[in-house]
C-alpha cells in the first residue's frame with residue numbers, strides 16, 4: 262500500500278503534524294502511509310523500539326517525514342513524555358490519532374480481572390491520556406486540531422467473545438462525543454473511525470484467522486471482502502483534511518456494510 266492508493270490531492274495535509282499511537286503496523290501503518298503521502302509529518306508512539314524504528318526507516322524511504330518514541334499508552338507519564346518529544350521535534354501537534362489497541366478473544370466468564378483491566382487500560386484509558394496530553398497543542402494548532410480515535414461498531418452492539426474490547430471502544434466513542442462538544446470552541450474536531458475486519462492486522466489474525474472464522478466473517482461483510490489499511494487511512498484523511506471541516510462527533514463506520522448484515526442475520 263502506498264500513498265498512490267489515495268484519491269486526495271498530494272498537499273491535502275501538507276506540514277500537518279500527526280501523533281499516532283500504534284502507527285508502526287496494521288491500520289496505523291496504513292494510515293501513516295496515506296497521511297504522510299498527503300504531506301503530513303508523522304510521529305509514531307508505540308511500545309516496541311525495533312518495530313517503530315523500522316517503520317520510521319520505511320516511511321523515510323517513501324519520502325515521508327517520520328519520527329518516533331517508545332511509549333506504552335497505559336502509562337500517563339510516558340504519554341506526556343512522547344507528546345512533548347513530538348512537539349519538540351516538529352514544533353507542534355495538529356492531529357492526534359488514537360489507534361493503539363489490545364484485544365484477544367475470551368468468553369467473559371473466563372476473563373480474569375487483569376485481562377479485563379489490560380484491555381480497558383490500553384484502549385480506553387490510553388485514549389484519554391493521549392487526548393489529555395495533546396490538548397494544549399491541538400488547541401494551539403494554526404490549522405485547527407483534529408482527533409480521530411479507532412472504534413468498532415461492535416462497541417455499540419456489544420461484542421460477544423470480546424466484551425472487554427467492546428466496552429472499551431464504546432467508552433472511547435462516548436469520550437469522543439464529549440470532547441467534540443467541549444473542544445469545539447477551541448477549533449478542535451473530534452471523531453471516530455470504526456473499521457470492519459481489515460486484512461493484515463493483528464486483530465483480524467487473532468480473532469478470525471487463528472480461530473478459523475475467516476470465511477464466515479468475509480461472508481458477513483456486505484461488500485464480500487475484508488478491508489485494506491488504505492480504506493481506513495483514506496477515511497481518516499477525509500476527517501483530517503479541509504473536506505471534513507464541518508464534521509465533529511461522528512463515528513464513521515468503514516466496514517463494507519458489515520454492521521447491517523449482523524443486524525439482518527441476528
Ligand code: HXC
Nearest residue numbers: 362363364365366367373374375376379457458463464465
Ligand atoms: C485470556 C488473556 C489472553 C487470552 C491475555 N490474557 N491474553 N486471557 N485469553 N488470549 C490475560 C492475561 O492472562 C493477563 O491476565 C492479562 O490478560 C494481561 O496479559 P499480558 O499478556 O500480561 O498483557 P500484555 O503483555 O500487556 O499484552 C496485552 C495484550 C496483548 C492485549 C494481552 O495481546 C497485546 O499486547 N496486544 C497488542 C496488540 C493487539 O492485541 N492488537 C489487536 C487489537 S484488535 P492475568 O489474570 O493472567 O494476569 C482490535 C480490534 C479488532 O482492537 C477488530 C476486528 C474486527
